Amino acid sequence: MRSIPSVSGWSTLPALFAAARPRDPSTPLLLLPGGGTIGYGEAGQRSAQLAHALRSHGVGPGERVAVQIEKSPLSVLLYLACLRTGAVLLPLNTAYTDEEVGYLLADAEPAVLVRDPGRAGTPKGPAVLSADASGAGTLAQAAQAQTTVFDDVAVAPGDVAAMLYTSGTTGRPKGAMLTQANLASNAAVLHRVWGFRPDDVLLHALPVFHTHGLFVAINCVLANGTGMVFLPRFDVEVVLAHLGDATVFMGVPTMYTRLLGDRRLDRAACAGMRLFVAGSAPLLASTHDEFRSRTGHDILERYGMTETTMITSNPLEGERRPGTVGLPLPDVEVRVTDAETGTPVPAGGVGQIEVRGPNVFAGYWKRPELSVSEFTADGFFRTGDLGSFDAGGYLRIAGRCKDLVISGGLNVYPVEVEEVLDAVDGVLESAVIGVPHPDLGEAVVAVVTAEPGRTLDVDDLQERARRRLAPFKVPRQVHVVDALPRNAMGKVEKAKLRARFGPT
Ligand code: MCA
Ligand code: AMP
Numbered sequence: 001m002r003s004i005p006s007v008s009g010w011s012t013l014p015a016l017f018a019a020a021r022p023r024d025p026s027t028p029l030l031l032l033p034g035g036g037t038i039g040y041g042e043a044g045q046r047s048a049q050l051a052h053a054l055r056s057h058g059v060g061p062g063e064r065v066a067v068q069i070e071k072s073p074l075s076v077l078l079y080l081a082c083l084r085t086g087a088v089l090l091p092l093n094t095a096y097t098d099e100e101v102g103y104l105l106a107d108a109e110p111a112v113l114v115r116d117p118g119r120a121g122t123p124k125g126p127a128v129l130s131a132d133a134s135g136a137g138t139l140a141q142a143a144q145a146q147t148t149v150f151d152d153v154a155v156a157p158g159d160v161a162a163m164l165y166t167s168g169t170t171g172r173p174k175g176a177m178l179t180q181a182n183l184a185s186n187a188a189v190l191h192r193v194w195g196f197r198p199d200d201v202l203l204h205a206l207p208v209f210h211t212h213g214l215f216v217a218i219n220c221v222l223a224n225g226t227g228m229v230f231l232p233r234f235d236v237e238v239v240l241a242h243l244g245d246a247t248v249f250m251g252v253p254t255m256y257t258r259l260l261g262d263r264r265l266d267r268a269a270c271a272g273m274r275l276f277v278a279g280s281a282p283l284l285a286s287t288h289d290e291f292r293s294r295t296g297h298d299i300l301e302r303y304g305m306t307e308t309t310m311i312t313s314n315p316l317e318g319e320r321r322p323g324t325v326g327l328p329l330p331d332v333e334v335r336v337t338d339a340e341t342g343t344p345v346p347a348g349g350v351g352q353i354e355v356r357g358p359n360v361f362a363g364y365w366k367r368p369e370l371s372v373s374e375f376t377a378d379g380f381f382r383t384g385d386l387g388s389f390d391a392g393g394y395l396r397i398a399g400r401c402k403d404l405v406i407s408g409g410l411n412v413y414p415v416e417v418e419e420v421l422d423a424v425d426g427v428l429e430s431a432v433i434g435v436p437h438p439d440l441g442e443a444v445v446a447v448v449t450a451e452p453g454r455t456l457d458v459d460d461l462q463e464r465a466r467r468r469l470a471p472f473k474v475p476r477q478v479h480v481v482d483a484l485p486r487n488a489m490g491k492v493e494k495a496k497l498r499a500r501f502g503p504t
Pocket of ligand 2: 211281303384400411
């Protein structure tokens with residue numbers, strides 16, 4: 001197996017970041033789109049205050065800190081504060097409904113939940129603190145009264161630094177425990193193989209409650225000791241306005257297709273840029289080609305997963321092959337195996353992608369049995385993705401054996417949506433699928449059957465789904481059919497539904 005040559009590893013994030021911290025405390029860490037900066041020195045002081053405030057609310061090493069706040073500098077400061085207290089950061093998508101959050105809190109049992117001050121509802125369980133970038137909220141105010149010096153808790157490589165909920169290959173969301181060593185080794189590797197430079201500035205437009213925006217993007221910046229233009233959300237207009245202030249951009253494919261939809265994206269607009277990285281969902285080769293012809297830049301596509309952080313990457317130097325996710329990262333072993341026999345398939349053959357290395361998570365929270373079923377006997381994690389290596393050692397993702405829809409880079413687990421639809425009075429059963437979509441890559445579509453003698457109202461079904469699920473999970477289309485196609489085992493044949501209800 002060909003891979004990018006090994007680099008020396010780092011075992012904790014604080015050690016990695018401390019080694020890169022700029023000597024001059026006024027060096028900007030966050031460049032704010034409205035003007036203004038937050039330097040490394042100020043970030044250190046403010047994260048110290050937050051760390052004290054968290055500690056005064058019972059947060060200690062290993063305690064989960066759930067955070068569901070709109071993206072702002074506070075998101076980064078809270079991340080740093082969690083690292084300093086040895087706590088486990090549990091970031092939550094701001095789109096989640098109270099019902100979704102309630103499930104995650106009951107499972108994760110965090111010491112505190114930090115929310116935007118305006119957010120209504122009082123979830124059961126943790127102490128609820130509020131904070132936003134303007135300084136409003138109980139946590140923000142408690143922090144302001146604290147000293148700006150904090151004695152960081154010592155952390156070990158095996159300590160859990162973050163817990164991210166994902167459904168893995170099956171079932172309800174479960175907490176993937178990511179250790180200091182997982183995150184630090186991956187950040188160090190990405191920082192090296194993507195050739196970060198002392199003058200690099202990242203244009204950060206991703207959400208910060210997933211691996212991509214939080215760990216891939218922010219950790220590379222902190223490992224480089226430089227700054228990032230920190231945008232509250234992705235917006236074509238704003239990204240175009242700030243391309244000239246940055247050198248590196250990371251995005252999901254939907255962001256690239258939206259940028260290409262604007263005629264102002266051209267060579268001149270990207271003249272100061274060094275690197276464009278894509279991941280989280282398949283980047284069409286046609287998008288890659290169009291981006292190159294418009295801007296002169298070859299998008300560097302990489303592949304990862306919450307449980308493993310980054311697995312493969314196209315090279316910085318050398319050929320970036322469109323339609324592939326590149327070569328295994330240093331120290332990361334990737335193999336493609338036969339589903340029946342578990343033996344590696346020869347180059348060119350499609351099989352299940354399995355991963356082993358310092359990047360692979362410590363297991364699912366409270367689910368030790370899955371550390372048996374989701375790993376092979378020799379310690380490889382089963383990704384649930386299908387792929388093949390080409391003769392040059394580049395990995396091509398061929399599909400997924402897990403039931404998952406990726407819409408605009410966000411994961412939707414069909415079973416979660418099906419449970420909600422099935423609970424609606426009059427619905428007999430449902431099947432949720434992803435169909436190709438020009439903007440989102442895949443769009444969520446539901447196919448439902450009615451109980452005998454009942455008629456279903458599609459708008460009402462969508463409305464009921466919206467009440468319980470984050471908007472990105474709500475089916476964009478609902479089709480009512482007489483019966484769902486099933487195979488001899490009684491399993492719904494989703495491939496047939498995708499063929500029938502996909503774009504014509
Ligand atoms: C927003 N909407 C969506 C999505 N995003 N619907 C389906 N799929 C989506 N991804 C809905 C909203 O709820 C709203 O619906 C309507 O679309 C418009 O919302 P708006 O806020 O304007 O959308 P947007 O801000 O333009 O968001 C699109 C986006 C965003 C920028 C593509 O979804 C995004 O930032 N995606 C990136 C996700 C990401 O970071 N993934 C990394 C996961 P309504 O009008 O009905 O309310 S980490 C990962 O996968 C692994 C580890 C990896 O390899 O990276
Ligand atoms: P998540 O569990 O949210 O981290 O999503 C991980 C999944 O996203 C992977 O298992 C893949 O199915 C998919 N993914 C990530 N990067 C890529 C990529 N570059 N190409 C295709 N699929 C990707």
